[in-house]
Amino acid sequence: MTFPKIAFAALILGCAMTWPSTAPAESNLPAHERLAQVPAPAGQIQPSPPAATQPRTPTTPQSTRNPIGTVATLQGSATVTRNNAASLLKRRDMIFKGDMLQTDSNGTLGVTFDDETTFTLNPNSRIAVDNFVYQEGGASNVAVFNIVRGTVVFVASKVAKTGNMQVETPSATLGIRGTTGIVEISESGPAASQVFIKLYPDADGRVGRIEVLGRDGAQLGILSRGATGFVIQPGPPGAPQQFSAVPLQISAQDAERDRAFVSRTFSAQIVGRQINIQRRNLRRPNLLHPNRVSPRTPLRPPQRLNLLPPTGQPVAPTLLQPFPGTLPPDVPQPLPGTLPPAAPPGVPSLPGTLPPSAPPTVPTLPRLPGRLPL
Numbered sequence: 001m002t003f004p005k006i007a008f009a010a011l012i013l014g015c016a017m018t019w020p021s022t023a024p025a026e027s028n029l030p031a032h033e034r035l036a037q038v039p040a041p042a043g044q045i046q047p048s049p050p051a052a053t054q055p056r057t058p059t060t061p062q063s064t065r066n067p068i069g070t071v072a073t074l075q076g077s078a079t080v081t082r083n084n085a086a087s088l089l090k091r092r093d094m095i096f097k098g099d100m101l102q103t104d105s106n107g108t109l110g111v112t113f114d115d116e117t118t119f120t121l122n123p124n125s126r127i128a129v130d131n132f133v134y135q136e137g138g139a140s141n142v143a144v145f146n147i148v149r150g151t152v153v154f155v156a157s158k159v160a161k162t163g164n165m166q167v168e169t170p171s172a173t174l175g176i177r178g179t180t181g182i183v184e185i186s187e188s189g190p191a192a193s194q195v196f197i198k199l200y201p202d203a204d205g206r207v208g209r210i211e212v213l214g215r216d217g218a219q220l221g222i223l224s225r226g227a228t229g230f231v232i233q234p235g236p237p238g239a240p241q242q243f244s245a246v247p248l249q250i251s252a253q254d255a256e257r258d259r260a261f262v263s264r265t266f267s268a269q270i271v272g273r274q275i276n277i278q279r280r281n282l283r284r285p286n287l288l289h290p291n292r293v294s295p296r297t298p299l300r301p302p303q304r305l306n307l308l309p310p311t312g313q314p315v316a317p318t319l320l321q322p323f324p325g326t327l328p329p330d331v332p333q334p335l336p337g338t339l340p341p342a343a344p345p346g347v348p349s350l351p352g353t354l355p356p357s358a359p360p361t362v363p364t365l366p367r368l369p370g371r372l373p374l
Contacts, residue, residue, distance in 0.1 A: 034085035062121035067250065068132045070279060072272030073264075076107035076123070092275055102126040110265065112272020115158035117143065117165070120265040125150025126224070130168070134159055144168065151184045153265045156208065162199050169195045171243045172212055172220060179208020180265070181223075182258055197256060198229035203266050221245035227255055231354060259300045 035075050071093040071128045081100035093100075095111055101121060105107050109121040115134045121127060131144040141163030148170075154365040167174040169183060172195055180203075184196040189278045194228075201207045210223040212230055218241055221230050229248035250258070 060138055060223070062138060065096050067279070068097055068129070068134070069095035069111050070272055070275045071095065071109065071274060072112045072118065073108070073110035073120075073268045076104060077110040078103045078107045078108065082173040087292070094279070097129055097132050099129045101125065101129070108264075110268030112269055113143070113157075113159075114276060116273055117157040117159060117268060117277075118155045118265055118269035118272055119145070120261065120268055121155075122151040122261070125152055127152055128129070130160075134163075147183050147185060147187045151182065151189050151261070153180075153182050153261045154178050154306070155265050155269050157269075160208075169197075169232070170231065170235075171195050172197070172214060173217075175207040175211035175213060177211070178202075179210060180208055182229075182261060194232070195232040196229060197223065197224060197232065197245075198248070198250065199223040199264050200258065201226045203269075214241055214243050216242070234341075276284075 016220060056236040071091050073087055073092050076090060079086050079102050080089050080093070081102070082096065082098070089101075089109065095113070101109060101111065103121045103123055103125050105123050107121075107123055109125075111121075112116065112118045113132060113134070119127060126148040127145040127150075128148065130146050134141045134143070136158075139161045139228070140161060143159045143163070143165045146168040154167065154176070156165055156176045157179050160176045167176060167181075167183065169185060170191075174181070174183070174197060178201045182196075182198040182200070184191075184198075186192055188195065197210065197212060199207065199210050199252070207224065207226045211222040212222065212232070214220050220232070220241070220243065223230065228252055230245040231248045232243050232357060233246055235244045
């Protein structure tokens with residue numbers, strides 16, 4: 001009996017010596033990691049952990065911005081620089097705030113904005129749309145355009161009449177008060193660094209006003225008569241103002257050329273107005289035409305009309321069922337102007353009919369003397 005006891009004690013001692021070598025290594029791990037170390041069944045492949053993904057910076061597509069104008073007319077080639085990328089323009093393209101518009105040596109571009117203000121760029125012209133905020137019926141509308149070079153014709157509209165419209169040039173700022181004007185900036189030749197500003201009547205014959213301000217905000221002059229203009233020139237050395245506005249003598253040849261530019265801008269305004277109306281209608285088709293199906297809305301399949309009443313509800317009177325107070329279809333209807341036949345004794349009359357009346361009595365005549373009774 002001594003040998004089995006010694007063997008049993010040695011077995012217990014060996015288990016105690018081998019147990020700490022493995023148990024602490026697993027017990028020190030978190031619970032979710034210990035569970036992850038459970039061996040997979042035979043024949044089953046453990047999935048690899050997903051690779052760490054870097055978060056992407058959300059980008060706002062260009063289509064989410066609200067357009068402020070449309071390309072109304074285009075001859076030759078013109079480009080737009082947007083988000084530091086230049087692309088060719090085509091007719092009906094949308095214009096956004098911050099765009100830089102430029103025409104090539106053979107290009108003429110007409111752009112109409114949401115308030116119907118229209119610009120026409122002659123060849124080798126460049127203009128930047130710095131700001132444009134317009135709300136129909138609002139009193140705080142604003143528009144700022146920067147003419148860099150070339151010959152640009154503008155027809156001011158609602159922003160100039162209800163808010164503040166400005167045209168920036170390299171040497172002056174123009175405050176537009178609802179009018180038609182021409183700005184010419186040449187980068188070479190004898191007229192380099194000079195800005196020509198001209199005022200012409202609107203399409204209805206009215207003449208607005210252009211206030212010419214220096215870069216420092218000082219007023220240089222005001223144009224209020226048609227076919228008049230200023231040339232902005234650098235002031236003499238030591239003068240209090242850096243630039244000065246000198247009255248411009250417009251020759252007959254220049255006036256005829258300018259009227260052709262203005263007439264082209266009037267035509268572009270008419271075309272651009274129609275394009276802008278169509279663009280706004282396409283953006284809200286259901287508001288203007290509630291019965292018109294949008295091309296993006298899928299058509300629903302036709303549904304069959306169910307004339308049966310819901311289960312468990314009484315059936316309402318139909319054409320085959322008489323309303324209360326009327327005769328059933330199998331009962332003959334009385335002729336107009338006649339009394340219905342009297343019901344037999346003990347039989348109730350039908351609903352909606354007249355009560356039975358007594359049979360008519362024949363009146364008796366008085367008996368005359370000497371006559372025999374009838």
